[in-house]
Amino acid sequence: MEKYIIGNLKMNLLTQAERNHYLSSFSSELKKSKFPNSKIVLCPPCLHMEKFVGILQGAGVEIGAQNIFPEERGSFTGEISPLMVKNFGGKYTIVGHSERRRYFDETNAVANEKIKLALGSGLRPIYCIGETEDERRRDLTFDVIAGQLEEGLAGIANTQADKLVIAYEPIWAVGTDAVPTSDEVMEVKILIRKILSELYSPEMAERIPILYGGSVKSRTALEVCVEPGMDGVLVGRESLIPIEFLKIANIIDKAQ
Ligand code: 13P
Numbered sequence: 001m002e003k004y005i006i007g008n009l010k011m012n013l014l015t016q017a018e019r020n021h022y023l024s025s026f027s028s029e030l031k032k033s034k035f036p037n038s039k040i041v042l043c044p045p046c047l048h049m050e051k052f053v054g055i056l057q058g059a060g061v062e063i064g065a066q067n068i069f070p071e072e073r074g075s076f077t078g079e080i081s082p083l084m085v086k087n088f089g090g091k092y093t094i095v096g097h098s099e100r101r102r103y104f105d106e107t108n109a110v111a112n113e114k115i116k117l118a119l120g121s122g123l124r125p126i127y128c129i130g131e132t133e134d135e136r137r138r139d140l141t142f143d144v145i146a147g148q149l150e151e152g153l154a155g156i157a158n159t160q161a162d163k164l165v166i167a168y169e170p171i172w173a174v175g176t177d178a179v180p181t182s183d184e185v186m187e188v189k190i191l192i193r194k195i196l197s198e199l200y201s202p203e204m205a206e207r208i209p210i211l212y213g214g215s216v217k218s219r220t221a222l223e224v225c226v227e228p229g230m231d232g233v234l235v236g237r238e239s240l241i242p243i244e245f246l247k248i249a250n251i252i253d254k255a256q
Contacts, residue, residue, distance in 0.1 A: 001209060001231050002039055003037055003038040003039070003231060003232040003253060004038065004039050004041065004165060004211055004233075005235070005245075005248065005249040005252060005253070006041040006043065006126060006165075006167075006211065006232065006235065007042045007043065007239025007245050008043050008094060008213075008234055008236050009042065009043060009044045009045065009066075009239055009240060010045075010099075011045060013044065013240075019044075022242065023051065023052065023055045023056065025242045026056065026061075026245075027055060027056065027059060029242045029243050030060075030061070030242075030246065032246075033249075035060075035249055035250075035253045036253070038249060038252065039232075040062070041061070041063070041091075041092055042063055043064040043065060043066050043093075043094055045066065046066070046080050046085070049085070050088050050089070053088065053089030053090070057089060063090050063091065063092075064085075064090055064091060064092030064123075064124075065090050065092070065093040065094070066093070066097070067080065067100060067114075068080055068081065068082040068095070068117065068123070069081060069114075070114045070117045071117070072117070082114075082117050082120075082123050083121045085123060086123055090123065091123065092123060092124045092125070092126055093114075093118050093123050093124075093126065094125075094167075094234075095111050095114045095115050095118065095125045095152075096110075096114070096148070097169075098130060098169060099174075108147065108152045111148075112151060115127060115156060115164075116155065116156065119160045124165055125164060126211075127167065128167045128169050129145055129149060129167070129169070130148075130170045130171050130173075130213075130214070131144040131170055133171070136172065142188075142191055145168075145191055145192065145195070146191070149192065149195045149199070153199055158204055161196075161199075161204045161205075162204060165208070165209050166208060166209070166210045166211065167210075167212070167234040168185070168210060168211065168212055168213070169212075169234060170188075170214050174213070175215070175237070177215050178215060179214065179215050179216075179223065181223070182223045183228070185212055185224055185225075185230065186227075186228035186229065189210050189228055189230060192210050193205060193210065196208055209232060210230060211230055211233055212228070212230045212234070213233060213234030213235070215236075215237075216233045216234075216235045216236075216238060217244070217248070218238075218244060218248050218251060221251045225252055226252060233252065
């Protein structure tokens with residue numbers, strides 16, 4: 001399967017100057033390598049999306065949103081419609097990120113609505129799941145993951161499932177520099193694949209990319225992605241440094 005190297009820029013790039021500097025440095029780093037086996041995706045703040053699409057889409061980078069509201073249009077002050085993202089050139093949206101679950105009460109049920117609207121609007125949802133440190137300590141990882149998948153993907157038809165992307169992001173590894181071992185990642189990946197094959201046909205389950213996210217760096221990419229056989233990564237902090245992000249992409253792309 002093609003690999004997915006996805007950057008979640010979160011709430012960064014605060015000025016036009018900073019944004020423009022990022023884009024020019026990303027573009028010039030991009031010219032130094034080819035990624036024949038991977039899709040490179042960046043999810044900037046929505047305010048920057050149009051510019052990112054304009055500058056990077058032609059260079060083969062796809063753009064996504066970090067969040068959407070689960071309605072097409074209307075009186076939802078402050079929210080972004082999935083159709084807006086689509087019409088402004090976005091192809092993906094992150095859904096259910098642990099920071100949204102934590103600060104905005106985004107439950108599995110809310111994530112489910114967003115996934116449905118994203119698919120209905122022609123966006124590919126990148127559905128984030130993962131356990132807290134406490135849940136792992138109490139041996140609840142598998143139950144948490146199963147619940148997040150079953151509730152978050154409820155009612156998503158087999159025919160739509162090939163548009164899904166799953167990102168396993170253990171919450172204790174997000175923004176911390178702690179990473180699970182390769183075996184720990186692989187165990188969860190096997191569980192996710194098993195649940196997907198219960199929800200969908202086995203062929204379809206095989207086609208859904210399962211990514212790893214949480215403190216991915218060039219020095220951890222082999223351990224958290226390549227060795228456990230993940231289909232790519234969702235990168236936070238390192239995606240803010242184009243040379244580092246593309247170094248990660250190179251390691252994963254060339255490790256086929
Ligand atoms: P870090 O790579 O900064 O740990 O963030 C991971 C993440 O939340 C990506 O969505």
